[in-house]
Amino acid sequence: MKPKSKRDYVPFGHKLMITYCVFIIIPVLLAAYMANMIFVESAQENARENYRSMLSQVKDNINYRMDDVANVSSMLYFDTRLALHLRQSKGGYESYASMTEYVLPRIQSTLDAAHNKMHLTVFMHNETLPEIYHAYPGGNALSGMGSVYDFYHIDRLHGKPWYETFPAEQYGATMEWRQVERDAALGQISLLRRLIEPNDPFELKEIGFLRITTRISDLFESLEAGRLAEGSSMMIVDEQGVIVTSSGGTVLQPGQPLDQRSLDDYMVVEENLNRLNWKLIGLLPGDITEAATRQVTGWTILIGLLCYLIFAMAGLYISRSFARKVSKIVAVLDAFREGDFHKRIQFKGRDEFTRISLALNDMGHNIQELIEEVYLSNIRKKEAELESLQAQINPHFLYNTLSSISRLAKFGEVDRLHRMVLDLAKFYRLSLNEGRTVIPIKHELEQIEAYMSIQKTKFGDGMTVWYEIDPDIMGYETIKLILQPFVENVLEHAWYGDRINIRITGAAMEERIVFQVIDDGLGMHPDTLRQLLGPPGNVSIGYGIGNVDQRIKLHYGQQYGVHITSRLGAGTTVEITIPKRVSAGQP
Incomplete structure (x- = not known):
């Protein structure tokens, strides 16, 4: 038995293992670390974009409900027959008949066509028409079931700032959303709009004034559905920065001014409600990506352990490399004998094994081409016979x-x-x-x-x-x-x-x-x-x-x-x- 020679060099297998450690393990760990950072940022951005998309849907729903109210005002604004009845000044029974036979049914049918519950108030310049109004519990016309209406003379608006400062009329376009009178206290908001003489769109003579009041909770009902994750919330903030309404788990309540310092722990997404000059604000908890971060960290550790296991097996592979090369050559020859000429082997380097592998690959390629040529020839023959028969x-x-x-x-x-x-x-x-x-x-x-x-x-x-x-x-x-x-x-x-x-x-x-x-x-x-x-x-x-x-x-x-x-x-x-x-x- 020959004595073992003492090694005075670092074996090739050890060098290869060190190379693997430097060029594979370390880059994998660095890549996992960078991927973790990028994923967290991407998750936050995706959450922001998803919530922005949800806010956009909520905004569209709000605009739809506001359009519903605006459509009611437009149906009355462009109704020439209604304007005719509101202008007629015969008095007596004619005024009573005008109100009961057309005006009131027209107003009721318009309200019935709306999707929102609302209170319509019409202020008339024609004092020959009677005032028609109702007494409501607590002074809240929207406390009962269904939409309601009232008729008053225009002199009741004299001295009201919201009427006196109403913008100049542009035909078919001038209207405003405001909280007037007791709207804020009752959680309501009103659409204000003139009624004009429709037969003369150039003079734009006012014959009446509309105030259509609806509940803020109805207008902003979609806020309750706008929650992307646990702890997220939405709120509506007016032009003074006061919270009008909110949903979700925020500690900020309606009626409070919005404190920017209270939003430090949230991801803030905003959408402007241009018709109201208000803002729709969404709040996402800052730790929304924490669970995903933990999951990525776990996967990083698992991949690192798998890498160490793979490299441990690589040592065994290196020690048996020559035997495995011979086994591969034999396996290719066996495959050729069984008729499988697709099998190929690739060896690195320029030694005898490489030359053998290239020769076997060329032989398999040439034989396979010959077989395919004969096979295709037979297939074409069969296809020609098939087409002839068909x-x-x-x-x-x-x-x-x-x-x-x-x-x-x-x-x-x-x-x-x-x-x-x-x-x-x-x-x-x-x-x-x-x-x-x-x-x-x-x-x-x-x-x-x-x-x-x-x-x-x-x-x-x-x-x-x-x-x-x-x-x-x-x-x-x-x-x-x-x-x-x-x-x-x-x-x-x-x-x-x-x-x-x-x-x-x-x-x-x-x-x-x-x-x-x-x-x-x-x-x-x-x-x-x-x-x-x-x-x-x-x-x-x-x-x-x-x-x-x-x-x-x-x-x-x-x-x-x-x-x-x-x-x-x-x-x-x-x-x-x-x-x-x-x-x-x-x-």
Whole structure:
């Protein structure tokens, strides 16, 4: 036994392990640290954008409710007949009739059309019209059920600052949202708008004034749904910085001024409510990404441990590198012997193993190219035979259909002729399938349905067809036009009396798909039955039947094809078997 030589150098395997530690472990840890920082920032930004999107939706909902109130004012503003009744000054019964017969019903119908509950107050310049108002519990007109209205004379607004300072009129555009009178105390807000003489849009003479009051809680109802996470909240702040209403878990309450220092622990997102000159503010807790940060940290630690495990195994790999190279060469040779020439090996360096691997790779590539060339040649030959066989079916069907169209034209049956032409166009559109021979079963069934529609136009009530198709087979493939020749054969030769019934079925059976075309027609003689699946042209009936059988066998193999059973006077059953193959593009 030879004594072990003392090593006076650092082994290559150790050097490689040190290199791994420097160039893989440390970069992985640095990358994980940077990824953690980037993820936290990204999570915060995503949370901000998500909340901004939610605020935008809440804002849209608020604008929708404000538009609802504005639409009520516009319906009254542009109502020329209402303006006429408000201007008429006959007094007495005429004024009473004007109010009761048109004005009040018009106001009520307008309020009923609105989605929001509101209190409409109309101030009239015409003092011949009576004031109509109600007493409300606590002075709050919105405390009861439904929308209400009141009519007052305009002199009740004299001296009111919100009326005296109302902006100059711009036709159809001047209106303002304000909290006037007791609105703030009652949690309400009002839309203010003039009523003008509509027949003179240039003079803009005021004939009345509208105040439409609604509850702030109704207007800003969507705030309650606007919570992105636990602890988040929303609030509405007016132009003085006072909180009008709020939702969620914030400690800030309505009526309090907004203190910016209280928002230091929150992520703040704002949206302007331009019509009110108010702000919609969303608050997100600052620690919203804490859970995600912990999760990333856990994954970072796990990945680091996996890296250490991988590098420990790398030491074993290095010590056995030569044995593994030989094993790879043997594995490639075994694969070549079994007919798998796709297997390749790659060795780094410029030693003998590298030259052997390059030679084996080149040999496998060359043999594979030769095999593929022979295989493609055979495939092209089979496809040419398939196209030749398939071409025998389409002209036969077209000839029969054109003959039927000719008969319909001869007898002047225009509607049936038109329907048959449309069905024929649909059939050939489905038949073309962009030149593909193999199609989804769904398309094959659509083709046969188009074909049967053509025949239904031809035979009317004399023909009945039923479909019993398993929906699970729709995603599989078939060669096209495997059903139509059999149905055509039934309709051409199987009539037994003046009616015939056809049933078409399709179902999956283990690794096969089986179609059946069953009729209750005349049936076939055993001699005819034996000849049907022979070479095309052996018998006068069923020209395409043997064709279909040959196409199926050519494409899928001899174990698939067509089987026919028939009894004279009892009908015929055709069974078509194909393999269960998923159609291209199906999951």
